[in-house]
Amino acid sequence: MLAFLVQRVSQALLVMFVISVIAFAIQDGLGDPLQEMVGMSVSSEEREAIREELGLNDSFVVQYLRFAGSAIQGDLGNSYFYSKPALEVIAEHLPATLELVIGASLIIIVLSVPIGVYAAIRPQAWLSKFFMGVSTVGISIPVFLTAIVLIQLFSIGVTVNWFPADTGWGQWLNEFFTTEGGLPSYGRGDDLVHLFGTWESGLFTGEGLAHLVLPCVSLASIMLPLFIRLIRAEMMEVLQSDYIRYARAKGLGAGRINFLHALKNTMLPVITVGGVQLGIMVAYTILTETVFQWPGLGLMFLEAITRSDIPLIVAYLMVVGLIFVVTNTLVDLIYGLVNPTVKLTGKKA
Amino acid sequence: MTSPLVSIQNLEKRFDLSGSFLEQLRFEGGRLRRKQEAVHAINGVNLDVHKGEALCVVGESGCGKSTVARTVMGLIAPSAGEIHYGGQRIDHLEGKTALPYRRKMQMIFQNPYASLNPRMTILQTLEEPIRFHHPDWTAQAVRDKIHEVMHSVGIDPDWGSRFGHEFSGGQRQRIAIARALAVDPEFIVADEPISALDVSIQAQVLNLLMDARESRGLTYLFITHDLAVVEHFGTRVAVMYLGRVCELADTRTLFATPRHPYTQALLSAIPKLEDDRPNHIRLQGEVPTPVNLPSGCVFHGRCPYANERCRQEVPMLITTDGGAQVACHAVEEQRL
Amino acid sequence: MALLEVKNLDVRFAVRGGDLTALRGISFSLDKGERLGLVGESGAGKSVAAFSILNLIAKPGYIAGGQILFEGRDLAAMSERELRKIRGNRIAMIFQDPMMTLNPVLTIGTQMVEAIQAHRKISRKEARAIALDRLKKVQIPSPEKRLDQYPHELSGGMRQRVIIAIALLLDPEIIIADEPTTALDVTIQAEIMDLLLNLCEQENVALMLITHDLGVVSQVTRRMLVMYSGRIIEQGPTREIINDAQHPYTQGLINALPQMGEPGARLFQIPGAMPSLKNVPSGCPFHPRCNFATEQCKRAMPAYVRSGNVDVACYEVANLIEQEKRMQEAES
Amino acid sequence: ADATKNLKVAYDADPVTLDIHEQLSGGIMQLSHMSFDPLLRWTKDLGFEPRLAESWERVDDNTMRFRLRKGVKFHSGNEFTSADVEFTFDRLKQSQDFKAIFKPFSRVDVIDEYTFDLVTSEPYPLLLNTATYIFPLDSKFYSGQTEDGKDKGAILKHGSSFASDNLSGTGPYTVTERKQGVRVEFERFADYWDTDSPGNVGKIVLTPIKENATRVSALLSGGVDFIAPVPPNDLDRIKRDRNSELVTMSGTRIILFHMNQERVEAFKNPKVRQAIAYAINQEGIAAKIMKGFATPAAQMSPAGYQGHNENLKPRFDVEKAKKLMKEAGYEDGFTITMMAPNNRYVNDDKIAQAAAAMLARINIKVDLKTLPKAQFWPEYDNRAADMMLIGWHADTEDSANFYEFLTFCPDADSGAGQYNAGNYCNPEIDALVEKANVETDLDKRAAMLQDVEQRLYDDAAFIPLHWQDLAWAAKKGVNIEPVLNVMNFPYLGDLVVE
Amino acid sequence: MTTATVSRWDRFRESFFWYSFKRDKVAIASFLVLLSMVLAAVFAPLLAPADPYDLAQINIMNSELPPVGLDGADPAFPLGTDAQGRDLLSTILYGTRVSLMIGFGAVVLQAALGILFGLLAGYLGGKVDAILMRIADVQLSFSTLMVAIIVGAVFKASFGSLMFGEIAIYMLIFIIGVAEWPQIARTVRASVLAEKKKEYVDAAKVMGFGTARIMFRHILPNTLSPIFVIATVQIANAIISEAALSFLGLGMPETQPSLGSLIKSGFDYIQSGSWWITLIPGLVLVVLVLVINLLGDWLRDVMNPRLYKG
């Protein structure tokens, strides 16, 4: 247990160190942060002076050491664009992203488990085949396309008149495919509830929730098929095992066998994969947030890149790296609690 | 007595369980402690294998039989002790210097389904070791050799282009034996070569091994847990318990007069065709794990004759009047 | 009426390229309190036979014909609901590998209690009491502790004891034990067999013991079936078969045992190996390996003939009996 | 009017700071017009409209006297006086971004509470233009020290300063809440001086939506009431939408190519430059890529500017271009590199691609790179490619500003020709511009500047493409049209919502 | 040998692989679609009506023509034109080529790295394993997207923006390859760990074979089927990753478009009526990725011994 924690902490530190070095090494390649800070007509001397003031003219090593020195004290520098501590900026954007991730995770959990289990129990049923087919198509569509289509359908709405409107069924089909639109397509809405610190939440108001729908659905659309397939595959394998046969030989009902004996064993590997995917999902928010202009970390990061806001980029990468390590650690802890046969060590399972 | 072909001296093997230093640290009673755990797979084994004999090693699962075999073959390094071959210490040899012994010593494995590389044809499986050890041979010579070993284990040379999975267990085991024989070894370690096979096939393989021994003058270190096989096949038997040899004797002597209480229990437990009820010597207690070795005689927890001395003192192998070597205080004290 | 009577059972597996017949025309019966042995080489169909008795053949397998009469009711035709009332309750099963049969993520207690509650409407507490009682019966050290342990915390021998305890939970009429000790050491195997035998005798439970160890069969059972390639080729009283096997395969099986030969001498060996189900030879499936095979053997499966108390499916034996009969007739 | 209506606005960006002297950019100017008032402001037809200054008169060649409106209050409640103007002027001279514009000015002389003189060092024709940049700050509010001992008036480019988080102006809206990059909330200032203003919007929520399509969707799906800018591709769609209204104006930002004579020998030859000018189809680009949302240009000064020369017309003629190439001895063409930003101007990368395709026809092979602006500008400063695309808007709304930055002989010391990536140098023209810059007779000055345009045209000093049009869109009932102008500073204080 | 050895082809035709392929309509259809797309891409220079890289062939006045069948279409441009006036059919053919090159290239690189490191980590164990897997862990802490953004910036910094266009395709291959090697390395390592326990490895050791020989000749071939399965899926993923990067403006330049950058360049037009500029390449991309995924699914079913045992 101790070794496990020490190992994770060292991994987190290593991740953050590597990121910060890389990010610093490449900062020149990202462009000139001054372009966003001053107007076009400012002279080169003025610019030089600002550069000097920001310490941008120092050598890489000097800059890095300065950064590392204050980073150890928990100060990752000031964002050029936001003119305040990068961590503060991240703290402000984090809730939006977390809500997105939470919402998407909920969708994934609520849908993937029943669908995956069903498809494993009844692999031949047409509904299973339909779900599997849809999920294969699902993983083949890039998330930004999904998002674009969702906006078109549910925010803007489409009017369909492909079918002859003079026939009853044609009219019905037209109406079936015609969408109203009206769901919010950008941002988090105005009706946010202030929780604590910088945390404003959209989870408690109708408007906030409405704004969450499309971004969450499109974010979930990448991972959902993966999870359905994973759960189905694991469950099918578990169902083949001796202990399931044995449970049947004991005369247990199908419900108990499927949902206790099989599902519990199925979820073990799923938990591990889920942890990794959760980390990846934080990264995928870059795409979703771009399309939906969701004021979270991903959008902030992408804008920081176009603005060469190095301190913010570094801080973002470090925080995301940290989030990844932390979620994985949590997941491993949960795994250790749920699975009686493992004991936590520094080694990977 | 002539000098032994293979000599295992004071062999010990521990498998570390506790991992790196960090993982050994543990909170206990509010204090940080370092705790090392190891499987004591072998704890001081001495065995000599003489030319031409078939020394059988028996014992229950986990007693270290395979570990002995694998250390002898150099697959794992011993924690302590030495292995000698023809008077030469070999356990520390590596690379080129070990090659001559690789040829002289071969191994046959338990699981015929795993011991053949599934991506290699039979021909490739047999050809590779020959070419490797005799790079100077002509293609014809190699082919002749393959023919010869295939013939001697009774597999049809026509099968050469097929893959292992196309054969039954017995046939695979023959191929594995052919592979071992292809480099003309003197000494063969067989780790439970027949326990995965059906009775009717067991007989075929056992016959084959006996024929090979006859025609090629092979020496075997034969590992098994089937005492009936030992009785049939072995010239001498070593009975192991928890990493120690507890009895070592000629086969006949051992089966006629088992001395060690464990050997006695073991022999009585073999189900015989003529029995119509199990009638075995009942042992008490649970089998101890090799992680926390009991003090004294490792068998004392299950032994009906154990006394205080057995719990304290490790018994040494002593030679009894029958010629058998037994490690038991009760036997030494003639309580038994 | 026999407690269990299997009549002409056929089991097939629907695999690519057509059906494989794993069991063909299996018939036998089991009386109350009787102990029956089922021997044969790996792949002969022993486990399939065991599972099909409980109608537990997993897809792609299916029962293609025949009847499994338990107290006169056909299990092969029963609904899943009714079957569930029998499984684990009237007929219990012990699986081959104690390492794989217990669910690794549930405690022993849970797995015992659920088995009881699946069949009896009693409280958890009462169920636990029963479980504890059974654990005591199988002589597990410190049984109270075991209820809250997970399978991986027990040794192989203990797990098999737990499984026997679970089998006994609901006082079944029949226990089917599929190689209950193959994965265990000789000394432990002897203890477990002893235990199983004693319990069956005490409770008057019928035992169907599946094994490939003839020694065990002879120790434990009174009647035995010999299977080869999905068929029963010989059945009768254990003693009689062990002492004087009729079928050439049974004879070979017995003679190939190292116990039977002189130490150091070549063993009797049956040439070849049991065919896989994909290419079962025509006629008597044993004929390619049989020393006595004639043209007749290749053509059709021989019918059972009775020699003493033993039923044998072999032309050679039939011919011998015929001859004997004729000689007797000639004599008289 | 009662200010009771709400307005949801989506721009492509929100103001980066509340300190309007920290940066000279469109976003900040928009903020300035919402929360502050200038002394005077541009009208739609580029005239001047008095705001905080009620009137002005020239005292001498170098001095202009302004009279201030009385009874104007800052958001803080402080009274607005000449002292505030002086404070603001001094602060502007400190500002890194503004000091260049205010270079010709030497001081503000306070005459009395409501009168002051603005003094230049030399006669300066653009005095009033520049005065539109003076948005008086609340001197009392911005003086003194914060709790942690920092000067409240400090202008800090990075790191937070008092002024970047707090604001007190005289403008129609106070900032009630601001979450940078997410939203800014404005509320009508109750004591706003301009009681004649028809504006009836009480609350404005400004959300930045950077992605064009999303911004348009936001309007169409009813999420916001007013968006800017409108991407050219969506003009049609908005026009067709029954609930939305589109306003477009031809803008003043010129988009052009520089041809670097120092990198490419051939560009030294005026014939080659002219050939390129003939090869580029400005009309095509404006029609197809800009969807008609641009005014094809043959010069830098847009109509309305003093330098605008009516006679100069785009001269697309491939045959002529080929002929010129032949005359110049480059019939077989040559290869050049081209660079353009891809997220700075409307369709900038597509314009560059189209231009490259057009040059291919006269055998000039173009190796084109498009870059995000943060990477483009450093390359631009290095003059890293043979042809580079740039857009320019004259902060002074005056032609001379174009020449000073884009065609003057580059001089690192004076800063002249800072963005002249063509290294074009014609001292005669420069001298002419200098002369115009001290000519206070505006008609004479106009003639001089138009001459400059003509000469640059003849010389093909650069390749003008078009003036980027401006477009805004709003829900029906939001009467944006009257408050819009070519500078793109919507005077939202006067906005009427039905 | 006297026997007539069975030819590889016969062996293949008898194999389970071929058998299940013949029987699976989806697999056959997917394979045919993929094959035709690959062929079309490979022979794009022969098939395409125009060369989209040749700027002299483009006329701005032809821009945004709709596909044939719609009002205002020009038969010279069967799928219409994009905003620059390029023939969409040609750009799609060339774009598919670029996408496929990136997909395959990235996976080859991934596989090379993943196999090498996976083998080393799995077989040698100990420190080598610990170090390699730690690196993999660290790298997995970032998604491909983030790695790509960072590595892309490094590339631009070290090669300068001008060179960047030429090397963009190699850069993307490199980025996606490097970003995803841990996936393959882990799979390889897992199967090496399983294989290493098997006795044929011991048999090889007993023969005295060297480490390299055992790793590459004996173990590697036995880990190939899972590699093959994930490699297929990874091609699909690589193509999607590239599309995502292009969508964010970090991928292929528009002058040398991949399917992703075509979608991106059309994205601005989708709502203004010129939907075909985005939708047609989008559809091609989805179909391409879909058939690869379907083949991957099928391969998984065929090759996963756990699912077809018994």
Ligand SMILES: Nc1ncnc2c1ncn2[C@@H]1O[C@H](COP(=O)(O)OP(=O)(O)OP(=O)(O)O)[C@@H](O)[C@H]1O
């Ligand atoms: N690589 C290893 N790491 C850790 N422990 C090991 C390893 N190999 C063997 N052991 C342990 O060493 C002990 C002896 O194992 P060994 O394989 O020699 O037993 P065995 O007598 O051959 O048993 P079996 O009859 O089951 O083959 C066992 O407790 C086993 O768990």
Ligand SMILES: Nc1ncnc2c1ncn2[C@@H]1O[C@H](COP(=O)(O)OP(=O)(O)OP(=O)(O)O)[C@@H](O)[C@H]1O
């Ligand atoms: N799911 C299945 N699909 C196809 N064939 C099967 C399946 N399960 C079992 N079989 C076949 O049925 C035959 C009988 O198998 P069974 O498991 O009953 O043998 P067994 O006698 O129990 O052998 P063992 O001693 O190895 O347990 C075998 O040939 C096996 O291949």
Ligand SMILES: [Mg+2]
């Ligand atoms: Mg072993």
Ligand SMILES: [Mg+2]
């Ligand atoms: Mg079985």
